Amino acid sequence: MSNNPSKEAVMAALSTVQEPELHQDLVSLNMIRDVEIKDGVVSMAVVLTTPACPLKSVMERDIRQALASVPGVKDVRVRWDANVRADNRISGRLQLPIRNIIAIASGKGGVGKTTVAVNLAVALAQMGARVGVLDADVYGPNIPQMLGVKHMPPPKNQKLTPAQAHGVQLISMGFMVKPDQAIIWRGPLLHSAIRQLFTDVAWEEVDYMIVDLPPGTGDAQLTLAQSVPLTGGVIVSTPQDVALSDARRGLAAFRQLQVPVLGIIENMAYFVAPDTGQRYDIFGYGGAERAANELSVPFLGRLPLDPRAREGGDKGVPVVVSHPDSEIAQAFREVARQLAAAVSVQSYRPDPQLRII
Ligand SMILES: Nc1ncnc2c1ncn2[C@@H]1O[C@H](COP(=O)(O)OP(=O)(O)O)[C@@H](O)[C@H]1O
Ligand SMILES: [Mg+2]
Incomplete structure (x- = not known):
């Protein structure tokens, strides 16, 4: 001894x-x-x-x-x-069991923003984090379908109960609006609807709240940033120039709103033919990483194009669950780790930019 x-x-x-x-x-x-x-x-x-x-x-x-x-x-x-640190911008202002809020945005639709949001959320949950998904895409709220959720649990004590799927809690605008209801969501209405999805929901403790924004830049980011304090924003882009110039605008919008940019993710970066193993750079390659470098924001990683990601979305079983050993699932896990690290760094910033709401 x-x-x-x-x-x-x-x-x-x-x-x-x-x-x-x-x-x-x-x-x-x-x-x-x-x-x-x-x-x-x-x-x-x-x-x-x-x-x-x-x-x-x-x-x-x-x-x-x-x-x-x-x-x-x-x-x-x-x-x-x-122990995931609580972003003091959130804990200081809202009495919510939510430690970090991460907005996922894209310059244009169809780049895979929702697919990325869903798979990152589930990947983080698989690693042991407590994750919430808030589908704020009023124009195409398709996260319930991608997570295989058809109905909302009944409300309790005047609060909405989030649905549970693949280890994450979920609330969607899709639950509030009938698919054929042509509601024009604007300014104050959208603002209060988004805020309610945070405040009027009985969230269980959430380390990372992943918010899927509608495509396009400006409006939705503005509304969200005015509704709740954001830990940071993430931009999803495909590699080609048109998508990237839209992504740059999304980034500029976050910066203007003083929302820290956690990084850029390149989706559909390449395709590996399953029969030959040959790799094809369908939309070009590396564009998002170059853009990230130019703009001095972190590059969080690239995800291949894989039909199983689409099938997973259609069937309600994300590819990180249905094919956990696939290259795309591994890539999602790596991006999830980089994102979590970026959030940690953000939450340790000695003097977080405070936004008065
Ligand atoms: N990496 C990927 N590989 C294959 N298909 C993908 C990938 N990412 C997205 N998709 C498919 O592309 C379409 C658009 O994706 P979605 O996530 O809905 O984009 P957004 O939310 O940006 O509009 C969907 O059919 C989806 O399944
Ligand atoms: Mg979408």
């Missing part, structure tokens, strides 16, 4: 390990908990800022390396835990 390393020595070693995204050490970030030292075995819990952490293995390697130099340490046991 006497040659057990001291807790002080262990903590001192751990305080040399950096959180790779946040560039601060694990001890000052209060990520190390429950340290126990017994017979030279150091065990601890590491509380990540997201269960979808992309750099877990890097951190584990660095922890092991740092402790290897402490005399008496024979083995290291790391238990992972996660």
Whole structure:
């Protein structure tokens, strides 16, 4: 027992390990908990800022390396835990069990914005995050179909109950409006409808609320940003120039509204023929990454064109559920990790831009 390393020595070693995204050490970030030292075995819990952490293995390697130099340490046991930080713009202003709100936008329709929103949401939930999906696309609210939800549960205590599907909670404008009802949603009406989808719904604790905006830039982004504080916005684009110039406008709109841009996602980036394995860049390749670099915003990753993504949407089973080992599902998980990391970085910003609503 006497040659057990001291807790002080262990903590001192751990305080040399950096959180790779946040560039601060694990001890000052209060990520190390429950340290126990017994017979030279150091065990601890590491509380990540997201269960979808992309750099877990890097951190584990660095922890092991740092402790290897402490005399008496024979083995290291790391238990992972996660606690997604609440965006203080949200917790400060709304009494809602929602920690982060992420708006998914695109310059134009048909680029796969809804498909991306749904698969990212489900991928985050698969990794252990608590996820809500808010379908704010008043003109084409098709998330219920993509998640295979036909009906809303009955309201309780004067609040709407979100539907549950594939591990995520869901509310959709599609539940409020009959498909053939030609409602022209405008200004104040749209504003209050969107706000109600946050406030009049009995959400269970949500780490990430993914909001699917209608296509196009400006109006919907403006309405949402005025209705609730947003942690950040994401732009989905296909690689060709026309889509990208629309995407740039979407980005500019977020910036004008002082909504932090979490990044750009390139959808339908390429197609791999299942019979030959030959790869085709149908809409060009890499355009979104170049645009992201030019505009100094993070590039969150690219997703292939895969007919199974469309079939999944039509059938109500997202491709990350129906074909979890496919290249597209892996790509969705990687983009989900990058997105979660971008949100973590955002929530640690020392001086978040406050918007008065
Ligand atoms: N990566 C992809 N591979 C294959 N089909 C896709 C992909 N992304 C989207 N789609 C299909 O493209 C169509 C438009 O996608 P959708 O998500 O509805 O776009 P948006 O919300 O931008 O209008 C849908 O039929 C969808 O299934
Ligand atoms: Mg859509």
